[in-house]
Amino acid sequence: xxFPDKHIGFSESLLGLGSLVLDSLSTPKSIDSLWQELKRAQxxxxxxxxxxxxxxxxxxxxxxxxxxxxxxTSGLLQKESSSKIEKMIVTQ
Numbered sequence: 001x002x003f004p005d006k007h008i009g010f011s012e013s014l015l016g017l018g019s020l021v022l023d024s025l026s027t028p029k030s031i032d033s034l035w036q037e038l039k040r041a042q043x044x045x046x047x048x049x050x051x052x053x054x055x056x057x058x059x060x061x062x063x064x065x066x067x068x069x070x071x072x073t074s075g076l077l078q079k080e081s082s083s084k085i086e087k088m089i090v091t092q
Contacts, residue, residue: 011048017059020047022068028076031060 010016024037035056041047051059060077063069070080 009048014055014059014062017051017055018063018068021056021059021063022079025069025077025079028072028074028078030076031057034060034077 020038020041021034024034029037035053038047038051038056042050060069068080069077072078
């Protein structure tokens with residue numbers, strides 16, 4: 001379910017959901033705020049598939065694991081800065 005494959009479309013995968021999470025984080029947000037936005041998008045039929053809260057948490061975990069998300073001092077989720085991401089890519 002993490003990666004799309006022959007039987008799992010990108011929109012059903014955690015990476016696909018993670019891309020939605022990153023798009024929603026123009027400003028730092030709590031996991032509850034992200035969940036409310038996801039539910040609203042699902043109710044308005046803006047998404048191809050329905051995800052549950054567990055999938056959201058797993059997608060956030062994947063984004064943390066690959067270094068695209070951090071938590072600020074207020075406990076809100078935020079995108080990692082572009083310069084840090086570029087530095088991670090160059091050093092690997």
